[in-house]
Amino acid sequence: MSITTKDYLSIKNPDKYKGISRQFTITAAGGYEASVITYGALITNLMVPDKDGNIADIILGLKGLDEYMASGANHGSVVGRSANRISGAKFAINGNVYEIPANDGPNNLHSGKPAFQNVFWDGQVISESEADLLIHESGIAGIAECDGEALLLTYVSPDGACGFPGNLKTKVLYCWLEDKTFLIMYIAKSDKDTVFAPTNHSYFNLAGHNSGYTGEQLLTINADAVTLKDEHNCPDGRIMPVDGTVFDCREARFVSDLLDSDDPQITMSLGIDQNWCLKTVPGTFSFAAAIEDPASGRNMEVFTDLPGIQIYAGNHLGGQDQKGDIPYVQYGAVCLEAQMFPNAVNIPEFASPVIKAGETVFHACGYRFV
DSSP, X not given: OEEEEEEOXXXXXXXXXXXXXXXXXXXXXXXXXXXXXXXXXXXXXXXXXXXXXXXXXXXXXXXXXXXXXXXXSOTTOEEOSBOSEEGGGEEEETTEEEEOOOOBTTBEESOOSSSGGGSBOEEEEEOHHHHHHHHHHHOOBTOOOBOSOEEEEEEEEOTTGGXXXXXXXEEEEEEEBTTSEEEEEEEEEESSOEEOBOEEOOOBOTTOTTSOOOTTSEEEEOEEEEEEEOTTSOEEEEEEEXXXXXXXXXXOEEHHHHHTOOOHHHHTTTSOEEEEEEOOOTTBOEEEEEEEETTTTEEEEEEESSSEEEEEOOTTOOTTOOSSSSOOOTTOOBEEEXXXXXXXGGOTTSOOOEEOTTOOEEEEEEEEEO
């Protein structure tokens, strides 16, 4: 595996971001390739072969830096400090109440600005041995060794950014593993107790990024329950077993089964936008979900140590906002966002997203192609 780099500059302002806007392309044997830019630590392309060896880009995206910076869709981005929703746009830590932007009705969604997804990160190529050391230091069991060079991105979110406490130094490791997993590892340390609950917001279409409706792809989720949402689309502490419901994806089912459902949890969001409670083991790189395109034979498994996965089916995709010539369509992608439970900072029964001052915390998500 090797990494190449190049400038990734604005068309409108080609000189403005020189030196800070870079694209890193990480390749692995067999035609696997991922490209990541420093803005938003986001994945712009993910090239994967099908059953016949034909290579296609399976991640939706935009035409260039200007479009990514103007978009609110978070294509391919690392989202945080806190991904997903926080009810009432406030929370308390150690008795102190913190107010954050209400940018999704009464709730906070994906932290606000400046947040991980709308800032430039520092990027550097590191060796295979350096990447393996970080994987070992994480203590997360079950992650294979790195297969060649890796990308390490770094950003310091200042105390008070979007209302969150603490200077939070965050690193994101991207690399291919020896078992054809594309790994994303999040590493953070703060000087105050704070929230750390990131995710990656890539939009996947296993048939190819511009292939349209994903309803005929098969979704499997290793979960016995989902968190239920209130009228503002935010989990309120209720957990519902999936038995006998459309949310039972323990065996593979077509994405269209969920999209065509009249369940109020789905219709309130114009499609799938739900957190599943995974059967992952804390501290272990556990199987979380899989999506398969029967036509191309591409099959992607998701592994994580995190307790939840948000499935979002591109309910608001459409228009002319795409990186190729073919417009994206509603339900033309599936996001599989390994995460802490949404609104967990306000619900004591959920695993806490609060990290302690001075503590280094690791989380991981990996996309394995089988």
